[in-house]
Amino acid sequence: MTTPEGSPARAAGATVEFHGAREGEATLTWGQRLIWRAVHLMGDSQSFLNCPWVLPVYGRRDLATVLDALRVLLERHETLRTTFHGTPEGPVQRVRRDGRLIVDLVEAGQERALRAAERIAGELSTTAFVHDSDLPLRCAVVLKAGRPMALALTFSHLAVDFQALSLLAEEWKILLRGGDPPPADWHPMDQAALEREESFQARSARSIRYWRAVLEEAPLDVFDHSPGEPEDPRFIEVGMESVALAAAAETLAGRWTISTTSVLLGACATVLATVSGRQRAVMQLVHSNRRDPRTRTMIGNVGQDGLFVLDPSPSDGFADACREAHRAAFTAYRNAHYDPFAMQAMREEIGRLRGREPDLDAFFNDRRTIGTWPGVPRPASGEIADLTANTRTYVTNAWPGVRFKAFFTVGAATDTGQLSLIADTAYLPRETARAMLLGVESLLVRALDEDVPLAAVPRVCGVGPYAGTP
């Protein structure tokens, strides 16, 4: 962790000792298997998968109270006491009953405490976890004049997904109030056992059949053009904050009786298809997969990817494409429940049959936990276009090797529409990535006034097929 001059300084450390109710070893859950594979594919860039998070300290609480609440979280949730190990029989999770977490104590100095906590959480995330020895979280308590103001955390994605982090945030509030959170009686070891049951295996087999049918004829590449000279680092994340995007998506979702997620997904897929010079978009959807009632409140990682295909008729309009995206998303989510190791075996077989596996490195992830933006104004439809004057774009992150060609993410902000695109700059230059985000906004805003024919999308979006650098 860096401590820039004039800003927060590390004060000391504290130790949180925990004594949980159970220890044990189990195979990985499907969600853990997905991340296990990603961790090993990403190598040095695997810190991309870390999950930074801030838990504000509500009210005036002393350090002992804050550390005790952290102890309770560690004791309640086995996933926070778990290490991950490769064995000759395959990877396993091992839950410790007892142990200790070393916590940094950091004075915020002149910096606002929550801002310092966000920055420190980001810094904690830059180092990869050693999964077979580290606890899957790192933590610092951010203090202001000695008073705890926030926890800055980062988690291994093997241990949590974003839904789990939201659940932890709710528990944290209850614990700081001195209350009793609901029982935590379902853990990843239980989930792993559930996933071995016949009904889950049948769903896995059905999902794999669906993926196979798509992969047998999906394009082999996200983009047909040859890679150009990439930036260094090669993968960048371009962000956009647009109130207009959110307001337009809400209006269109109401008009078309579909979710805002489907509207945004339809727009991102349409723009991706346009840039790739095809009618069809094939994308993976990051899916929380909290489908079983027991799984829904589990602190752990159950997310899996769905396979989404949008293949509208050239004569369709954008409204039809979004309705089709809504249906295709359902199909993708329904078939996002599978054993990733069995899925990989199938994908390798497809690779042998087709010469190589189709490249599925285009993604869409909606990180919101609710389908609306409560803090976004509700202007009349005709006034939404004016809001685009306030839209801003920026580059947020860069990595050497996260392996995505194009990865759209809808951010969790509730007062503006956040949309980002991680781009492989060998295939999508920075300006093209930025133009794609603005193109999504333009498409939604124009769709408020007319049903945009798909043939008109390049003109409306200001971005057409990209053929690579000459």
Add this chain to the structure above:
Amino acid sequence: MTAGRYRRALAELVAEVSDGAIGAEEALAGERSLSALGLTSVARVRLVDAIEDTFGVEVGLGGDWSSLESVDALAVLVSRAAEPGDRTAADA
């Protein structure tokens, strides 16, 4: 069992998978489609899983999206899957 007899249980499943965002009575009334009532894609997946677990049937859509848009249509779907030979007025 006729399709009509599945309606109440299905409406309660709709309420459950939507975390109460859609009430069972609202779903039963059938005045608006489940999409119009706010059933998301993810909640719809939960609903199909719950139907399969509760009634021991496999839900095959065959591309017919309308089967997932009302409790009545779902009841017919479940009835046909659970009792393929049973055809009653409630199925009409």
